[in-house]
Amino acid sequence: MAITTAARVAVITGASSGIGEATARALAAEGYTVALLARRRDRISELATELGGGSIAVETDVTDRDSVLAAAARVRDELGRVDVLVNNAGVMLLGPFSAERHEDYRRMIETNLLGAITATEVFLDQLTSDGGGDIITVSSVAGRSARPVNGVYAATKWGVNGWSESLRQQLLPDVRVTLVEPGAVKTDLPSHITDEQTRKTTEEMYAGVEVTPEDIAEVIVFAVTRPRHVAVHEILVRPAGQA
Numbered sequence: 001m002a003i004t005t006a007a008r009v010a011v012i013t014g015a016s017s018g019i020g021e022a023t024a025r026a027l028a029a030e031g032y033t034v035a036l037l038a039r040r041r042d043r044i045s046e047l048a049t050e051l052g053g054g055s056i057a058v059e060t061d062v063t064d065r066d067s068v069l070a071a072a073a074r075v076r077d078e079l080g081r082v083d084v085l086v087n088n089a090g091v092m093l094l095g096p097f098s099a100e101r102h103e104d105y106r107r108m109i110e111t112n113l114l115g116a117i118t119a120t121e122v123f124l125d126q127l128t129s130d131g132g133g134d135i136i137t138v139s140s141v142a143g144r145s146a147r148p149v150n151g152v153y154a155a156t157k158w159g160v161n162g163w164s165e166s167l168r169q170q171l172l173p174d175v176r177v178t179l180v181e182p183g184a185v186k187t188d189l190p191s192h193i194t195d196e197q198t199r200k201t202t203e204e205m206y207a208g209v210e211v212t213p214e215d216i217a218e219v220i221v222f223a224v225t226r227p228r229h230v231a232v233h234e235i236l237v238r239p240a241g242q243a
């Protein structure tokens, strides 16, 4: 039988680094019990131990629906409820559009777009079972504009935005659906870029970025802690100097 925790529960995908990790810390500081989902088990296990309060680490690959189903079963059994789902897992594999990078395109679509859709459909019954909750999806400025090197990344984020708006209308008023659209945030995101020239340029650009994962985590906490009659649907956060 599922254990029901008294604390509110947040499920965060991509909780092993960057924005997801900072959001886990920020929500734990607000009293949430956090389910940390990501592939790097060591990192989420350490974080769960550090956060305490019943938080759990669940090794999960959002591109594998069976893995997400297994994560949802563990959350149901061990935490017994879900109040907040943060769809944050993502990869940004920038580079000029080319057949050489077809695997990057599949990976971005399967992680950023289908991964968020899968986590949401799998966790939806737990989110609605207790009368309502919050779905936060981390999109991007690239969900509103595009540049020559980010076409498929932008496509995943534009896709997330369209899907999220439809979901918002379907689930209101009980489940609040929120899009968070950061500009550049200082994280390891560019380190996975496979096109060497683009990776160098992007890492150089990111070295000067002042917006931190904690800045974005604060915005997420703001959205989920509004009174239930207030829904913050979209938050665009750029570094003050970003055009």
Ligand code: NDP
Pocket: 013, 014, 015, 016, 017, 018, 019, 020, 037, 038, 039, 040, 041, 060, 061, 062, 063, 088, 089, 090, 091, 092, 111, 112, 138, 139, 140, 141, 181, 182, 183, 184, 185, 186, 187, 188, 189, 213
């Ligand atoms: P990080 O690289 O630090 O974090 C990405 C997270 O996604 C990691 O925890 C990683 O965990 C997880 N992840 C990647 N693939 C999978 C997968 N298949 N299954 C489960 N988890 C996965 O970068 P950020 O914190 O910057 O990125 C978080 C989100 O923020 C992304 O959606 C990104 O697009 C978005 N964003 C970031 C911006 C930035 O400038 N940094 C700007 C705008 C949006 P693991 O490898 O352990 O699985």
